Amino acid sequence: MEVDHIFDVIGMNIARCLNDSNNHQIILTSRETQLYIDVNTGEKLNQWSNPYTGNIVSVIHVANDPVQSTMSTDKFSIKGYLTSENQIVLPIDVNLFYPNPLFENETLRHYSKEKFYQAGEYFKFFTTLNQITNESLTQVNQMDLSWTRISPILPWMNMSTQYNGTLVFSAQGTKISSLTQIDQVLFNEIIKRIPIYENAPNCQLDTSSETSWTYFKKYFSEYLSNIQEFPIPKSKEDIPCVHD
Template sequence: MTRSIRTAAICATAIAALAAGPALAQGKGKAAKARLLDPAVADDALEISKRVQCGEADGKPGVYHWSGKVYSRVAGEPDRLLFKAEGMNIRTCTTVDDPVRGKGWRLVSRELLLYLDPKTGEVVRQWDNPWTGEKLDVLHIANDPVNQSPQFPKSASGTPYSIPTLRREGRWFFMPFEAPLFYTNPLQGEYQDWVGGKYHAMEIFDFAFDAEEMLDTKNPTAYPTVSWVRISDFLPWMKMRGRQGQLVFNAMGNKLKSADELPAVLKAEIAANYPIYVAPPPVDDKRPNETSWTVFKKWVDARKPAK
């Protein structure tokens, strides 16, 4: 997801998680007796979030997959189906201790989204822009890394950790959140507050998971489903030259038991062109997060002829 599941650093804003505490007995290293987590307790809420986000244990990969479509929306014309899409995020978590805020965790990840031909389902290498008539090379989303800040039982101000959007309906938990984005666009100049050019988008995530699987600590993790919507400007590689319009991404997916469950098109593309996506970044990764816009800037700058 572009800043998520792209922004999964997005993901960081609203679905964070932690602590191996409930899973291990202190001191002896033996498995603690299974119990039910209580979402109203800060440590347990943190553990629930960790089960949404992470793999089974520190350093063990977790994989999300999502599948959907990409539409254009331009005033005065019908919406167009531009692409189908297949995406994945591979991540892992590590325990982080803070003397004041307690034992928490940090997530590191990288994510990939492929644009597919809506009729054939094949990976699109070049795209005929229907508005300009140009044939353009396609830059698929390949953001590495997409990491999150550490999450703890207490915030910096001492507020207990909670998941305010979490609600239960029968056997299901639902955890929706919206991430409105409005920040400096790396492709624009330094006067964006005066003349515009800011990156403006919204990402919407809706997680759903089985309450019994999530709350019972006998289960080392949980396997939620997720829906993802992104509304954003046209992508820079589309070379729209400031034309009015937006893109609407709509996808659904889930956390997988392993990367072996990814669809064939993703596994083939990773093997051929994105080999590092078989594993998450190292847990001590200190690199700044990438987005579709920062990756594009490096991509287009590398293609400029030498002066």
């Protein structure tokens, strides 16, 4: 299969770090959203004409709430390399391999045929050494990043059983101080449909992390309706905290 530019993406992650001193760990709790964008118009795609199958499918945008992880403070270290006297690059490679949540269901398997989900996400964060070594700071104020993701065909594309393909995402971003600084298309989407993404969770939520595959499974019937616009509107948290 040839390499094709099938859509653009715009997205954001809003996160909070919680110090769990009793368990000697830092809890990272976040929400992330990403819109698939028409390469010609720059507008959000709600329906996508699949150039490989000829079918028109509903587009399920990324709405992962939450995405959570923990880091041990006993073993915590920052591994990076200096590019100049004060500029530092922090690379993070995330290689994913786990059972495909759609595989056990015969109907859902049609949209994602692999028994195991395998993907990779590769980040590089660019900041200054004096920020990350300043113990008086509670957050880094200036940070740029690059992001590359290699993954299977998305379930909503409805072509897993017909084609063996791979998606490659390549993007860059920066830390912002206000939601008004993000792309206008994404800003409008958050304000109108998913205002919960204006803030990170206040606690560690008592659930596993959401992914595009689990979200597809959760809203499969809405996807089949061909009239539901994604992401599904959400204005307030309905998941309890771990210690509630």
